[in-house]
Amino acid sequence: MRRAPSPLRSLVTLALAVTGVVLAGSTGCATFGGTPDTHEMDSARGAIYDARRAVFVNARRLERKGPPWKAIGQTLFGDAQTSPEGEVPIASPVEAWKSPPASGLRLTWMGHSTALVEIDGARVLTDPIWSERASPSTLVGPHRFHAPPAPLEALPPIDAVIISHDHYDHLDHETTVALAAQGVPFFVPLGVGSHLAKWGVPADQITELDWWGRAQVPGTRVTVVATPAQHFSGRGLLSRNQTLWASWVVRGPQHRVYFGGDTGLFDGFADIGRREGPFDASIIPVGAYNPAWREIHLDPEEAIEAHRMVRGGVLLPVHWGTFQLGTHDWREPAERTLVAARAAGVVAITPLPGAPIEPTTARADSTGPWWRLVDAVAALLGDGVLAGR
Ligand SMILES: [Zn+2]
Numbered sequence: 001m002r003r004a005p006s007p008l009r010s011l012v013t014l015a016l017a018v019t020g021v022v023l024a025g026s027t028g029c030a031t032f033g034g035t036p037d038t039h040e041m042d043s044a045r046g047a048i049y050d051a052r053r054a055v056f057v058n059a060r061r062l063e064r065k066g067p068p069w070k071a072i073g074q075t076l077f078g079d080a081q082t083s084p085e086g087e088v089p090i091a092s093p094v095e096a097w098k099s100p101p102a103s104g105l106r107l108t109w110m111g112h113s114t115a116l117v118e119i120d121g122a123r124v125l126t127d128p129i130w131s132e133r134a135s136p137s138t139l140v141g142p143h144r145f146h147a148p149p150a151p152l153e154a155l156p157p158i159d160a161v162i163i164s165h166d167h168y169d170h171l172d173h174e175t176t177v178a179l180a181a182q183g184v185p186f187f188v189p190l191g192v193g194s195h196l197a198k199w200g201v202p203a204d205q206i207t208e209l210d211w212w213g214r215a216q217v218p219g220t221r222v223t224v225v226a227t228p229a230q231h232f233s234g235r236g237l238l239s240r241n242q243t244l245w246a247s248w249v250v251r252g253p254q255h256r257v258y259f260g261g262d263t264g265l266f267d268g269f270a271d272i273g274r275r276e277g278p279f280d281a282s283i284i285p286v287g288a289y290n291p292a293w294r295e296i297h298l299d300p301e302e303a304i305e306a307h308r309m310v311r312g313g314v315l316l317p318v319h320w321g322t323f324q325l326g327t328h329d330w331r332e333p334a335e336r337t338l339v340a341a342r343a344a345g346v347v348a349i350t351p352l353p354g355a356p357i358e359p360t361t362a363r364a365d366s367t368g369p370w371w372r373l374v375d376a377v378a379a380l381l382g383d384g385v386l387a388g389r
Protein backbone atom coordinates (compact mmCIF):
# COMPACT_ATOMS: atom_id res chain seq x y z
CA MET A 1 0.00 0.00 0.00
CA ARG A 2 1.30 3.48 -0.83
CA ARG A 3 1.90 5.60 2.24
CA ALA A 4 2.92 9.26 2.41
CA PRO A 5 4.48 10.76 -0.72
CA SER A 6 8.25 10.43 -0.93
CA PRO A 7 10.31 13.23 0.66
CA LEU A 8 11.69 14.22 -2.74
CA ARG A 9 8.22 14.50 -4.26
CA SER A 10 7.05 16.48 -1.26
CA LEU A 11 9.99 18.87 -1.53
CA VAL A 12 9.34 19.38 -5.23
CA THR A 13 5.65 20.03 -4.48
CA LEU A 14 6.60 22.54 -1.78
CA ALA A 15 9.06 24.31 -4.08
CA LEU A 16 6.41 24.46 -6.81
CA ALA A 17 3.85 25.78 -4.33
CA VAL A 18 6.16 28.60 -3.23
CA THR A 19 7.01 29.43 -6.84
CA GLY A 20 3.33 29.35 -7.80
CA VAL A 21 2.37 31.70 -5.00
CA VAL A 22 5.16 34.13 -5.88
CA LEU A 23 4.30 34.05 -9.58
CA ALA A 24 0.63 34.57 -8.92
CA GLY A 25 1.53 37.47 -6.64
CA SER A 26 3.88 39.11 -9.09
CA THR A 27 1.22 39.24 -11.77
CA GLY A 28 -1.18 41.02 -9.39
CA CYS A 29 -3.63 38.09 -9.36
CA ALA A 30 -7.14 39.15 -8.25
CA THR A 31 -7.44 36.03 -6.09
CA PHE A 32 -5.45 37.75 -3.34
CA GLY A 33 -8.39 40.13 -2.81
CA GLY A 34 -8.54 43.72 -1.59
CA THR A 35 -7.36 45.82 1.36
CA PRO A 36 -9.82 46.99 4.03
CA ASP A 37 -10.25 50.65 4.99
CA THR A 38 -8.44 50.97 8.34
CA HIS A 39 -10.73 53.78 9.52
CA GLU A 40 -13.77 51.58 9.09
CA MET A 41 -12.04 48.69 10.89
CA ASP A 42 -11.29 51.00 13.82
CA SER A 43 -15.04 51.15 14.48
CA ALA A 44 -14.91 47.53 15.73
CA ARG A 45 -16.36 47.22 19.24
CA GLY A 46 -17.03 43.47 19.61
CA ALA A 47 -13.72 42.42 18.07
CA ILE A 48 -10.40 44.01 19.00
CA TYR A 49 -8.64 46.16 16.39
CA ASP A 50 -5.11 47.43 16.90
CA ALA A 51 -5.28 50.64 14.87
CA ARG A 52 -1.57 51.37 15.22
CA ARG A 53 -0.59 48.12 13.50
CA ALA A 54 -3.83 47.98 11.43
CA VAL A 55 -4.55 44.39 12.48
CA PHE A 56 -7.23 42.51 14.37
CA VAL A 57 -6.08 40.62 17.46
CA ASN A 58 -7.51 37.68 19.37
CA ALA A 59 -9.25 38.25 22.70
CA ARG A 60 -6.39 36.41 24.40
CA ARG A 61 -2.78 36.99 23.45
CA LEU A 62 -1.50 33.84 21.75
CA GLU A 63 1.85 32.35 22.67
CA ARG A 64 4.59 33.28 20.29
CA LYS A 65 6.05 30.10 18.89
CA GLY A 66 9.11 29.61 16.74
CA PRO A 67 8.78 28.42 13.14
CA PRO A 68 6.85 25.13 12.93
CA TRP A 69 9.83 23.08 11.71
CA LYS A 70 8.58 19.98 13.47
CA ALA A 71 5.20 20.18 11.73
CA ILE A 72 6.83 20.82 8.36
CA GLY A 73 9.11 17.82 8.99
CA GLN A 74 6.05 15.68 9.84
CA THR A 75 4.40 16.74 6.59
CA LEU A 76 7.41 16.00 4.45
CA PHE A 77 8.88 12.97 6.15
CA GLY A 78 6.14 11.58 8.43
CA ASP A 79 4.49 8.24 7.71
CA ALA A 80 0.89 9.36 8.37
CA GLN A 81 -1.38 8.68 5.43
CA THR A 82 -2.46 12.26 4.95
CA SER A 83 -4.64 11.62 1.89
CA PRO A 84 -6.84 8.66 0.89
CA GLU A 85 -5.71 5.88 -1.46
CA GLY A 86 -9.12 5.78 -3.08
CA GLU A 87 -11.71 8.39 -4.01
CA VAL A 88 -13.82 9.63 -1.11
CA PRO A 89 -17.44 8.61 -1.92
CA ILE A 90 -20.13 11.27 -2.30
CA ALA A 91 -23.93 11.29 -2.33
CA SER A 92 -26.09 13.47 -4.55
CA PRO A 93 -28.35 15.76 -2.50
CA VAL A 94 -30.20 17.21 -5.49
CA GLU A 95 -33.38 15.08 -5.22
CA ALA A 96 -33.71 15.56 -1.47
CA TRP A 97 -33.31 19.33 -1.83
CA LYS A 98 -36.48 19.45 -3.95
CA SER A 99 -38.71 19.04 -0.89
CA PRO A 100 -38.41 21.00 2.34
CA PRO A 101 -37.11 19.24 5.47
CA ALA A 102 -39.97 17.68 7.48
CA SER A 103 -38.42 18.85 10.76
CA GLY A 104 -37.69 22.37 9.50
CA LEU A 105 -33.93 21.84 9.79
CA ARG A 106 -31.65 19.96 7.38
CA LEU A 107 -27.88 20.04 6.99
CA THR A 108 -25.96 18.95 3.91
CA TRP A 109 -22.17 18.75 4.37
CA MET A 110 -20.65 19.39 0.93
CA GLY A 111 -17.09 18.71 2.12
CA HIS A 112 -14.53 20.72 4.14
CA SER A 113 -16.37 23.64 5.83
CA THR A 114 -19.09 24.00 3.21
CA ALA A 115 -22.58 23.10 4.42
CA LEU A 116 -26.06 23.98 3.22
CA VAL A 117 -28.19 24.85 6.24
CA GLU A 118 -31.91 24.68 5.45
CA ILE A 119 -33.51 26.32 8.45
CA ASP A 120 -37.12 27.45 9.00
CA GLY A 121 -37.68 28.08 5.29
CA ALA A 122 -34.32 29.76 4.59
CA ARG A 123 -31.18 28.38 2.91
CA VAL A 124 -27.82 29.49 4.25
CA LEU A 125 -24.53 28.29 2.77
CA THR A 126 -21.34 28.25 4.90
CA ASP A 127 -17.81 28.92 3.56
CA PRO A 128 -18.59 27.67 0.03
CA ILE A 129 -15.69 26.21 -1.95
CA TRP A 130 -16.26 24.42 -5.24
CA SER A 131 -12.71 24.87 -6.59
CA GLU A 132 -10.31 22.00 -7.18
CA ARG A 133 -7.70 23.53 -4.91
CA ALA A 134 -7.76 25.56 -1.66
CA SER A 135 -4.96 27.77 -2.93
CA PRO A 136 -4.20 31.05 -4.72
CA SER A 137 -2.93 28.92 -7.58
CA THR A 138 -4.88 26.63 -9.88
CA LEU A 139 -1.75 24.49 -10.32
CA VAL A 140 -0.44 23.88 -6.82
CA GLY A 141 -1.75 23.70 -3.26
CA PRO A 142 -4.08 21.34 -1.40
CA HIS A 143 -6.42 19.58 -3.84
CA ARG A 144 -9.73 17.78 -3.36
CA PHE A 145 -10.17 14.16 -2.24
CA HIS A 146 -13.62 14.18 -3.86
CA ALA A 147 -15.64 16.15 -6.41
CA PRO A 148 -18.24 18.60 -5.09
CA PRO A 149 -21.36 16.45 -4.40
CA ALA A 150 -23.44 18.72 -6.64
CA PRO A 151 -22.46 21.35 -9.22
CA LEU A 152 -22.99 24.94 -8.16
CA GLU A 153 -25.80 25.27 -10.73
CA ALA A 154 -27.70 22.45 -8.97
CA LEU A 155 -27.97 24.36 -5.70
CA PRO A 156 -31.50 25.47 -4.79
CA PRO A 157 -31.92 29.28 -4.45
CA ILE A 158 -29.59 30.43 -1.65
CA ASP A 159 -30.79 33.18 0.72
CA ALA A 160 -27.41 33.94 2.28
CA VAL A 161 -23.76 32.94 2.26
CA ILE A 162 -21.83 33.27 5.53
CA ILE A 163 -18.02 33.47 5.46
CA SER A 164 -15.91 32.76 8.55
CA HIS A 165 -12.64 34.35 7.37
CA ASP A 166 -10.53 34.98 4.31
CA HIS A 167 -8.26 31.89 4.19
CA TYR A 168 -8.33 30.10 0.83
CA ASP A 169 -10.10 26.99 2.14
CA HIS A 170 -12.99 29.17 3.43
CA LEU A 171 -13.26 32.10 1.01
CA ASP A 172 -12.97 30.82 -2.55
CA HIS A 173 -12.63 33.44 -5.28
CA GLU A 174 -14.32 31.52 -8.11
CA THR A 175 -17.21 30.21 -6.00
CA THR A 176 -17.83 33.66 -4.53
CA VAL A 177 -17.99 35.27 -7.96
CA ALA A 178 -20.37 32.58 -9.26
CA LEU A 179 -22.77 32.82 -6.31
CA ALA A 180 -22.66 36.61 -6.29
CA ALA A 181 -23.66 36.62 -9.97
CA GLN A 182 -26.92 34.91 -8.89
CA GLY A 183 -27.61 37.85 -6.56
CA VAL A 184 -26.91 35.95 -3.32
CA PRO A 185 -26.22 38.24 -0.31
CA PHE A 186 -22.93 37.64 1.53
CA PHE A 187 -22.46 38.10 5.28
CA VAL A 188 -18.80 38.45 6.21
CA PRO A 189 -16.61 39.54 9.15
CA LEU A 190 -15.23 43.13 9.14
CA GLY A 191 -12.80 43.80 6.31
CA VAL A 192 -13.58 40.65 4.31
CA GLY A 193 -15.94 42.73 2.17
CA SER A 194 -12.85 44.39 0.64
CA HIS A 195 -12.01 41.11 -1.12
CA LEU A 196 -15.55 40.72 -2.45
CA ALA A 197 -15.58 44.33 -3.64
CA LYS A 198 -12.29 43.75 -5.47
CA TRP A 199 -13.90 40.75 -7.20
CA GLY A 200 -16.81 42.86 -8.42
CA VAL A 201 -19.48 41.80 -5.92
CA PRO A 202 -21.97 44.72 -5.72
CA ALA A 203 -21.86 46.62 -2.41
CA ASP A 204 -25.56 45.97 -1.76
CA GLN A 205 -24.84 42.21 -1.64
CA ILE A 206 -22.17 42.56 1.07
CA THR A 207 -22.92 42.91 4.79
CA GLU A 208 -19.85 43.20 7.04
CA LEU A 209 -20.35 42.43 10.71
CA ASP A 210 -18.31 42.93 13.87
CA TRP A 211 -18.35 40.19 16.52
CA TRP A 212 -21.86 40.13 18.03
CA GLY A 213 -23.18 42.11 15.07
CA ARG A 214 -26.46 40.72 13.69
CA ALA A 215 -28.41 41.05 10.47
CA GLN A 216 -31.68 39.79 9.05
CA VAL A 217 -31.39 37.58 5.96
CA PRO A 218 -33.54 39.38 3.32
CA GLY A 219 -36.86 37.72 2.54
CA THR A 220 -36.62 35.24 5.44
CA ARG A 221 -37.32 35.09 9.17
CA VAL A 222 -33.70 34.12 9.83
CA THR A 223 -31.04 36.25 11.55
CA VAL A 224 -27.29 35.70 11.31
CA VAL A 225 -24.95 36.74 14.13
CA ALA A 226 -21.16 37.03 13.77
CA THR A 227 -19.62 35.59 16.93
CA PRO A 228 -16.02 35.37 18.20
CA ALA A 229 -13.40 32.81 17.17
CA GLN A 230 -9.70 32.39 17.99
CA HIS A 231 -7.85 32.34 14.71
CA PHE A 232 -6.07 34.63 12.23
CA SER A 233 -6.50 35.77 8.63
CA GLY A 234 -4.73 36.78 5.43
CA ARG A 235 -4.52 35.81 1.76
CA GLY A 236 -1.04 37.16 0.98
CA LEU A 237 2.32 37.34 2.70
CA LEU A 238 1.72 40.94 3.80
CA SER A 239 -1.97 40.89 4.73
CA ARG A 240 -1.93 38.94 7.98
CA ASN A 241 -4.83 39.80 10.32
CA GLN A 242 -6.01 42.85 8.32
CA THR A 243 -9.50 41.31 8.19
CA LEU A 244 -11.58 39.79 10.98
CA TRP A 245 -12.31 36.09 11.58
CA ALA A 246 -15.59 34.90 13.12
CA SER A 247 -17.88 32.02 13.90
CA TRP A 248 -21.60 32.39 13.14
CA VAL A 249 -25.01 31.79 14.65
CA VAL A 250 -27.98 31.18 12.34
CA ARG A 251 -31.27 31.81 14.16
CA GLY A 252 -34.71 31.04 12.84
CA PRO A 253 -38.02 31.25 14.70
CA GLN A 254 -37.90 27.50 15.43
CA HIS A 255 -34.26 26.43 15.10
CA ARG A 256 -30.73 27.60 15.84
CA VAL A 257 -27.46 26.44 14.30
CA TYR A 258 -23.87 27.30 15.27
CA PHE A 259 -21.08 27.35 12.67
CA GLY A 260 -17.58 27.36 14.17
CA GLY A 261 -15.54 28.50 11.12
CA ASP A 262 -11.84 28.01 11.95
CA THR A 263 -10.83 28.34 15.59
CA GLY A 264 -8.84 27.10 18.55
CA LEU A 265 -10.34 26.37 21.96
CA PHE A 266 -11.04 29.56 23.95
CA ASP A 267 -13.37 30.99 26.60
CA GLY A 268 -15.49 32.72 23.97
CA PHE A 269 -17.41 29.49 23.34
CA ALA A 270 -19.03 29.81 26.79
CA ASP A 271 -20.13 33.39 25.98
CA ILE A 272 -21.60 32.23 22.67
CA GLY A 273 -23.48 29.43 24.43
CA ARG A 274 -24.79 31.80 27.09
CA ARG A 275 -25.81 34.61 24.73
CA GLU A 276 -27.02 32.69 21.66
CA GLY A 277 -27.46 29.03 22.67
CA PRO A 278 -28.63 26.41 23.07
CA PHE A 279 -28.42 25.18 19.48
CA ASP A 280 -30.18 22.37 17.67
CA ALA A 281 -27.00 21.60 15.77
CA SER A 282 -23.43 22.80 15.56
CA ILE A 283 -21.03 22.60 12.64
CA ILE A 284 -17.56 22.53 14.17
CA PRO A 285 -14.06 22.00 12.65
CA VAL A 286 -12.24 18.85 13.79
CA GLY A 287 -9.32 18.55 11.32
CA ALA A 288 -5.98 20.14 10.30
CA TYR A 289 -4.69 20.19 13.87
CA ASN A 290 -1.11 20.00 15.06
CA PRO A 291 0.50 20.82 18.44
CA ALA A 292 2.46 23.61 16.67
CA TRP A 293 -0.74 25.51 15.85
CA ARG A 294 -2.90 24.30 18.69
CA GLU A 295 -4.23 27.72 19.61
CA ILE A 296 -5.81 28.40 16.23
CA HIS A 297 -7.24 24.97 15.27
CA LEU A 298 -9.36 22.53 17.28
CA ASP A 299 -8.42 18.88 17.55
CA PRO A 300 -11.36 16.44 17.86
CA GLU A 301 -11.36 16.33 21.68
CA GLU A 302 -11.25 20.13 21.82
CA ALA A 303 -14.04 20.29 19.26
CA ILE A 304 -16.23 18.22 21.59
CA GLU A 305 -15.33 20.59 24.43
CA ALA A 306 -16.22 23.61 22.27
CA HIS A 307 -19.47 21.90 21.28
CA ARG A 308 -20.41 21.43 24.93
CA MET A 309 -19.49 25.02 25.80
CA VAL A 310 -21.74 26.50 23.10
CA ARG A 311 -24.50 24.01 24.03
CA GLY A 312 -24.34 22.71 20.49
CA GLY A 313 -27.09 20.04 20.19
CA VAL A 314 -26.17 17.52 17.47
CA LEU A 315 -22.60 17.82 16.19
CA LEU A 316 -21.67 17.84 12.49
CA PRO A 317 -17.85 17.64 12.39
CA VAL A 318 -16.30 19.46 9.40
CA HIS A 319 -12.91 20.77 8.13
CA TRP A 320 -11.69 17.26 7.34
CA GLY A 321 -12.09 14.71 4.53
CA THR A 322 -11.82 17.10 1.55
CA PHE A 323 -8.42 18.84 1.48
CA GLN A 324 -5.10 17.72 2.89
CA LEU A 325 -4.22 20.53 5.27
CA GLY A 326 -2.90 18.70 8.32
CA THR A 327 -0.09 16.33 9.20
CA HIS A 328 -2.38 13.62 10.58
CA ASP A 329 -3.92 10.55 8.95
CA TRP A 330 -6.84 11.78 6.82
CA ARG A 331 -9.32 9.58 8.73
CA GLU A 332 -8.07 10.43 12.22
CA PRO A 333 -10.32 13.50 12.83
CA ALA A 334 -13.48 11.44 12.25
CA GLU A 335 -12.30 8.46 14.32
CA ARG A 336 -11.23 10.62 17.26
CA THR A 337 -14.43 12.68 17.06
CA LEU A 338 -16.57 9.54 17.34
CA VAL A 339 -14.62 8.30 20.37
CA ALA A 340 -14.64 11.68 22.14
CA ALA A 341 -18.32 12.26 21.36
CA ARG A 342 -19.30 8.86 22.76
CA ALA A 343 -17.29 9.49 25.95
CA ALA A 344 -18.98 12.89 26.40
CA GLY A 345 -22.49 11.70 25.55
CA VAL A 346 -22.59 13.96 22.46
CA VAL A 347 -24.47 12.87 19.32
CA ALA A 348 -22.12 13.30 16.33
CA ILE A 349 -23.39 12.73 12.79
CA THR A 350 -20.90 11.82 10.05
CA PRO A 351 -22.79 11.78 6.74
CA LEU A 352 -21.11 11.23 3.38
CA PRO A 353 -20.34 14.50 1.62
CA GLY A 354 -23.61 15.44 -0.10
CA ALA A 355 -25.91 13.31 2.09
CA PRO A 356 -28.62 15.58 3.59
CA ILE A 357 -29.54 14.87 7.19
CA GLU A 358 -32.16 16.31 9.55
CA PRO A 359 -30.22 16.50 12.82
CA THR A 360 -33.14 16.85 15.22
CA THR A 361 -34.86 13.70 13.97
CA ALA A 362 -31.90 11.64 12.68
CA ARG A 363 -31.19 8.36 14.38
CA ALA A 364 -27.83 8.51 16.15
CA ASP A 365 -26.59 5.49 14.19
CA SER A 366 -27.88 6.64 10.78
CA THR A 367 -24.43 7.69 9.61
CA GLY A 368 -21.74 5.03 9.61
CA PRO A 369 -17.94 5.31 9.59
CA TRP A 370 -17.79 5.24 5.75
CA TRP A 371 -14.16 6.45 5.68
CA ARG A 372 -12.98 3.05 6.93
CA LEU A 373 -13.95 1.49 3.61
CA VAL A 374 -12.26 3.99 1.27
CA ASP A 375 -8.73 2.66 1.42
CA ALA A 376 -9.82 -0.97 1.79
CA VAL A 377 -11.77 -0.71 -1.47
CA ALA A 378 -8.84 1.04 -3.17
CA ALA A 379 -6.51 -1.76 -2.04
CA LEU A 380 -8.87 -4.45 -3.39
CA LEU A 381 -9.15 -2.60 -6.69
CA GLY A 382 -5.38 -2.28 -6.79
CA ASP A 383 -5.01 -6.03 -6.22
CA GLY A 384 -7.47 -6.73 -9.01
CA VAL A 385 -9.93 -8.43 -6.63
CA LEU A 386 -12.83 -6.08 -7.37
CA ALA A 387 -11.70 -5.40 -10.91
CA GLY A 388 -12.25 -9.10 -11.68
CA ARG A 389 -8.67 -9.75 -12.68
ZN1 LIG B 1 -8.12 29.52 8.62
Ligand SMILES: [Zn+2]
Nearest residue numbers: 167169170262
Ligand atom coordinates in the same frame (compact mmCIF):
# COMPACT_ATOMS: atom_id res chain seq x y z
ZN1 LIG C 1 -9.45 26.20 7.44
